Amino acid sequence: MGNKPGDHKIQWLKETLIKYEGRLLRYVARLLPEQSARDVVQETFVKLWQEDPARLAGHEAPWLFRVCRNRALDVLKKEGRMNPFDSDQAKSPDDPEATVERRQTTSQVFAIMAELPTRKQEVLRLKFQEGLSYREISQVTGISESHVGVMIFEGLQHIRKRLHPAQPSVQGGLK
């Protein structure tokens, strides 16, 4: 009977899966334990089936990250665990777990990243790891586009200052 109606779509799903599974897993694994993250990513791809490839064209990344993120937060909420973005009850920077994490990261940049609030880390990662635009980040996180801009500026600023503490300030260049 030739092509089944779904064949084309499944091809698209497979391609999208290969393209994004790693990025999504890496992203969600920052919010959830490994296995839950795997579940969330799989559920996201089940959901992707509902989407029309043509209509989603060019927007796959924000869609996928957003669905993953929402699901992850839902899992956290359902489990009664702290939303990682609600920082009010967060542990202090001296939290031993945070220290362990810092030890484990080989790179200085990652250590500095870990000093930033979770939201900011997330935005920085979406920008510099996933290559999303401000607008796409806003779509994924629900943070306004302009505030995404502010967070990225502040994040970069922090990292730069910590990497080059001795460097003369920019104003020094002015006459």
Added chain:
Amino acid sequence: MMNDKQKTKLTAYALGELSGSEKENIELLLKKDREASQFVDEVKQTAVLLESEFAAEEKPILTEQEKTRLEQVWQERATNSASESAHGNSWSLKWWMFAPLGGLVAAGIAAIVLLPRQAAIMNTQEPIVTSQIPVVDQDDIRDEKKLPPPTATLASPAEPEEAKARVQVAERKKDVAAREEYDGLANEVQSATGAVAGLARQMPGAPAAAPSKMMAQSREAMIGYGKGGAGVDYYTTGEDYDHLPESDFVSVTDHPLSTFSIDVDTASYSNLRRFIQSGSLPPVDAVRIEELINYFPYAYEPPKGSHPFAVHTEVARSPWSENRLVRIALKGREIVTKDRPTANLVFLLDVSGSMADENKLPLLKRAFKLLVDGLNGRDKVSIVVYAGASGLVLPPTSGEKKAEILASLERLEAGGSTNGASGIDLAYQVAKQNFVKGGVNRVILATDGDFNVGTTSRGDLIRLIETKAKEGTFLTVLGLGMGNLKDGTLEQLANKGNGNYAYIDDDREAKKVFVEQLSANLVTIAKDVKIQVEFNPAQVAQYRLLGYENRKLNKEDFNDDQKDAGEIGTGHTVTALYEVVPAGQASSPKVDALKYQPKTAAAPVSTGSQELLTVKLRYKQPEGDKSTLLEVPVNAEAKELGQTDSDFRFATAVASFGMILRNSKYQGTSSFEKVLDWASGAVQVKGQRDTYREEFVELVRRAKELKGGRVNN
């Protein structure tokens, strides 16, 4: 010298985020401003560094098995959809067909549930909310179930990931401070970057809305997801709780107190029902016994005295073990129609650009329709919006003029930037002009969290809200959208305004908050209701609370008025069951005798009291800050199950059913047959057959068949 606002703009430029005249303007600036061009270079350098570091990070992938399973699900869906529909793209229509339907059905129900007096009088209305949510996507649920069960596949421990999720307090404070500074700039920045209002429209319609819609449909289905994984341990270990997730029997000598918050959720039942009706048994973790029990109406006597709710207790022999069952039942005071306080509601809606997302303003509009449907001619509704400018969109209008109210809601469109301060002033002003003495005077702020305090400092804002709350106008805050930026701020505002803070991320949640919770808030009769049971060691050796696993509190939380707990609305019923092992009873096979406890501890000075336990409740008046204590001693004398009222027998049947579905190790001699027996003999509420209870009986039959089929698998 550049300020942060300029630097933010330059950062955006350096990262290729700007276009058109903005970009050109900056290019011109860079030619003559050395500081600026140096800054841009530094941003680019840091960006490159970050990109290369991040690129080197490992990317885990799904296992072959996981992928194969996924593909199977896709294939199956493709086949199903091909046979179900001649239209090749029917899948993409699915989301949409049901969105309006869900709204309509909900709207039809809203009138009934919003005003709980009716619910109370008609007695069986409330559960309609859950039962009539259209069962839209049962294949979703089925398919999700086919996903591989959680198995630990990777060795990498989850802890470091968890640690990354922690936010450092110090940083947070800085962040807040920075944000406050930033608030002043937000308007300009936002208008500069162009109206974000088009954002949602730029996403293709379906994808933009799909996530929120999806969550609405599938949340229930995934209740158990992740719970089976490692996640559950994070919040149950290392804490000083008197419990484990799967409540075990605990010894009275070790833990004489059992403390929990009331819960009126019912989601687990409707979820379970969908599973069973669609032909499969629910996953174990999707079964929450207290939510099953509390789904049904019970004919508990309303309070007679001064307390806002009545407490009823009863003890009977457990039908599945040698133990006793203790029922604690609460019934909120019923308020009849003419007594419901008149409402003076002022909606303060954020219509800034970021609210254009499908799961924000459009969702909010749908949700408000539910609310408006339940208002009457005495109530007044006003709408104030804020964005770049704030304004009164709807002057105080009688709740009867629904068309007028809805039309003004329809006209709302997101656009512009946020400037909340003057909006809130205006809202309070309107509320004050229409103040109803002894009524419900409330400003309901809805925002996605970019609540911009503008020129007013946060301190001033909070003082304003506190003052207004003292004058009798309370503030309710509704957060919309995921990843709310200013959760803390919003919550603080609501707390200061004697209000509550709810978070809405999809239609289902909206329904819950606007129809169930918000209405209960309008007529909340008690808040922070906590239960603490003290067991008498002379009578009870061990006990186990059925359900409420995630509602447990530390014992010291009970007297801590700072500790939040559940609210109880007018007419609400809440039921909790304990299974207790009587003292002196030959230790049940399920419970080992405590080896190291001095025997004397089990029979303390013994006042000779025949009391089994004492139920202590703390609650606050809806607007009070000090809790009131209520104590109800319970005698040890136990009835036979057959002698108890139909409410007791029905709740027992539901609990037993829940334990069977959970494969609980404490189910004892429970069986579907027995559940059917107990339940079908208890389908009457106040002398009338109750459709929900009858439906339950059917459901148990179906589950029994399913279970039977499963044996052969």
